[in-house]
Amino acid sequence: xKSIVNYFKEIFFGLKSLVTGLRVTGHYFTxxxxxxxxxxxxxxxxxxxxERFRGEVVLLHNExxxxxxxxxxxxxxxxxxxxxxxxxxxxxxxxxxxxxxxTFVYHLQMCTMCGLCIPACPTxxxxxxxxxxxxxxxxxxxxxxxxxPGSKIMDGIx
Amino acid sequence: MEETVYKELESExxxxxxxxxxxxxxxxxxxxxxxxxxxxxxxxPHIGYIHRSIEKMCEHDSYQQIVHLTDRMDYLSCHINNxxxxxxxxxxxxxxxxxxxxxxxxxxxxxxRLSSHQLWWGVMGMDLGAITTFLYGFRDRELITDIFEETxxxxxxxxxxxxxxxxxxxxxxxxxxxxxxxxxxxxxxxEYDDLLSNNVIFRERTLGIGNLSKEDAISxxxxxxxxxxxxxxxxxxxHHPYSAYNKVEFKEILRTEGDCYARYQCRIDEMxxxxxxxxxxxxxxxxxxxxxxxxxxxxxxxxxxxxxxxxARGEFGVYxxxxxxxxxYRLKFRSPGFSNLSALNHMAQGCKIADLVAxxxxxxxxxxxxxx
Numbered sequence: 001x002k003s004i005v006n007y008f009k010e011i012f013f014g015l016k017s018l019v020t021g022l023r024v025t026g027h028y029f030t031x032x033x034x035x036x037x038x039x040x041x042x043x044x045x046x047x048x049x050x051e052r053f054r055g056e057v058v059l060l061h062n063e064x065x066x067x068x069x070x071x072x073x074x075x076x077x078x079x080x081x082x083x084x085x086x087x088x089x090x091x092x093x094x095x096x097x098x099x100x101x102x103t104f105v106y107h108l109q110m111c112t113m114c115g116l117c118i119p120a121c122p123t124x125x126x127x128x129x130x131x132x133x134x135x136x137x138x139x140x141x142x143x144x145x146x147x148x149p150g151s152k153i154m155d156g157i158x
Numbered sequence: 159m160e161e162t163v164y165k166e167l168e169s170e171x172x173x174x175x176x177x178x179x180x181x182x183x184x185x186x187x188x189x190x191x192x193x194x195x196x197x198x199x200x201x202x203p204h205i206g207y208i209h210r211s212i213e214k215m216c217e218h219d220s221y222q223q224i225v226h227l228t229d230r231m232d233y234l235s236c237h238i239n240n241x242x243x244x245x246x247x248x249x250x251x252x253x254x255x256x257x258x259x260x261x262x263x264x265x266x267x268x269x270x271r272l273s274s275h276q277l278w279w280g281v282m283g284m285d286l287g288a289i290t291t292f293l294y295g296f297r298d299r300e301l302i303t304d305i306f307e308e309t310x311x312x313x314x315x316x317x318x319x320x321x322x323x324x325x326x327x328x329x330x331x332x333x334x335x336x337x338x339x340x341x342x343x344x345x346x347x348x349e350y351d352d353l354l355s356n357n358v359i360f361r362e363r364t365l366g367i368g369n370l371s372k373e374d375a376i377s378x379x380x381x382x383x384x385x386x387x388x389x390x391x392x393x394x395x396x397h398h399p400y401s402a403y404n405k406v407e408f409k410e411i412l413r414t415e416g417d418c419y420a421r422y423q424c425r426i427d428e429m430x431x432x433x434x435x436x437x438x439x440x441x442x443x444x445x446x447x448x449x450x451x452x453x454x455x456x457x458x459x460x461x462x463x464x465x466x467x468x469x470a471r472g473e474f475g476v477y478x479x480x481x482x483x484x485x486x487y488r489l490k491f492r493s494p495g496f497s498n499l500s501a502l503n504h505m506a507q508g509c510k511i512a513d514l515v516a517x518x519x520x521x522x523x524x525x526x527x528x529x530x
Contacts, residue, residue: 018359021354021357052307116226
């Protein structure tokens with residue numbers, strides 16, 4: 001007798017548990033406003049990343065096409081996997097040969113977005129941009145030169 | 159005559175490969191099962207498909223650079239892994255970090271544990287055939303990743319800790335967002351019970367499956383919620399408090415059954431404990447600097463340093479051998495996943511293949527953590 005009662009009890013509680021679960025899903029089915037799904041990429045225009053989000057590294061330029069990079073290679077040293085490559089040149093300043101930035105090569109394909117290069121920079125020349133759509137059709141497009149053509153260093157940055 | 163008939167009917171052991179590409183192996187774990195019909199006789203895990211030699215890479219990286227590699231091991235509790243390396247380095251330098259750093263590290267560590275358990279809960283349901291839970295788990299996890307993204311700058315591989323403190327201070331919105339999340343999640347956590355914990359199919363598939371006794375848990379070195387479900391009191395936060403865990407009150411969740419359902423319940427209860435830890439700390443973040451001053455090139459003194467922390471999966475240890483150089487001579491990680499996996503064969507023997515999926519889910523394996 002007891003086993004029969006237990007058998008029906010099990011069926012009853014089993015069905016009850018299923019109904020409880022269905023009530024939760026049913027609640028969201030009837031309350032579509034509580035659903036938080038985002039329709040990417042349709043919402044690309046309105047989608048805004050947080051300001052600290054680490055996308056790719058960019059070298060900041062002002063409106064006169066000037067940047068703050070002195071070519072000190074601190075970011076290159078701080079980078080764990082050789083993503084940043086600084087190529088130097090020698091320029092004449094008051095008759096002295098001084099090391100300066102020639103090309104700032106950035107290998108996006110190797111970057112792990114760890115952000116160690118940003119605090120390493122003594123002049124705050126580089127920042128992490130908020131971009132995240134990095135897909136391209138050719139691998140070579142991921143190797144970027146960050147300093148604009150014809151750009152030069154800002155006055156007073158050493 | 160009869161004997162020969164029996165011989166022909168006698169079953170023969172045969173082998174089957176589960177993985178490396180199998181949805182329930184959560185990555186690239188290959189299990190070689192030897193079966194008798196549907197009953198499992200032996201499980202042999204084959205690992206190495208995602209080996210990246212992180213320990214070797216650490217030997218020529220500076221101590222600041224090592225931190226970001228630990229993100230890539232147990233990616234679901236990356237903040238706690240980062241913390242372990244930083245604590246190890248700080249131990250070597252005998253550096254006292256500010257109180258503010260300790261509290262923030264604890265809060266974010268507990269948030270990481272919550273997000274890891276939420277993902278585990280969703281995936282656990284999906285392994286057993288309930289896709290609904292996957293979406294519900296990810297819905298709530300999204301709010302935590304938003305908190306991380308705003309403060310740390312990344313959603314998964316955060317790299318927020320540096321030896322000596324934090325990379326930058328918390329975002330002004332951090333406290334408000336975290337409090338909002340706590341009130342929200344306290345309402346949503348009972349939904350988890352409604353959907354899965356009390357579900358009859360789920361209970362039938364987990365109760366009494368994959369038993370692990372306390373003695374076996376200790377001898378296999380099984381830690382974390384998996385070990386605690388067998389009654390093995392192994393919470394590093396309780397026994398060897400680090401960061402701000404000596405300032406908060408929380409229970410160590412212990413169960414004695416040691417089956418899949420106990421492991422499941424252990425994690426659900428841990429989520430409540432994590433919420434209470436965050437609640438105790440979120441209003442009491444002390445003022446002060448967010449990092450202690452360190453040299454640009456960190457050189458540890460000659461010696462050996464071991465630091466262990468409690469990740470979402472168990473005890474994670476960092477063992478640094480330093481020769482006084484700017485990179486360690488040898489760095490060994492004790493990952494919880496590897497030890498937990500070693501108990502799989504013992505637990506799965508005599509079970510069916512469908513039970514193996516449930517057992518593996520409750521072990522909460524992260525394969526990059528096992529392979530490194």
